[in-house]
Amino acid sequence: MILTTHYMEEAEALADRVGVMKAGRLLALGTPEALKARTGAERFEDAFVRLVREEEAS
Numbered sequence: 001m002i003l004t005t006h007y008m009e010e011a012e013a014l015a016d017r018v019g020v021m022k023a024g025r026l027l028a029l030g031t032p033e034a035l036k037a038r039t040g041a042e043r044f045e046d047a048f049v050r051l052v053r054e055e056e057a058s
Helices: 008-012 032-039 044-057
Strands: 018-022 023-030
Touching: 008 023, 008 044, 018 032, 018 044, 023 032, 023 044
Parallel strands: none
Antiparallel strands: 018 023
């Protein structure tokens, strides 16, 4: 099943794996915990913001 949402709490609570997309590009894919670890964020919403900003800086 694929769920699309802009609510990070919802994605974290309901999904086994999360894909972060921007402008039609997949920026990251993994469990919410793995994406938090990758970005060093404590909250999943902060991880999302860091992943998007990483892409913007590229």
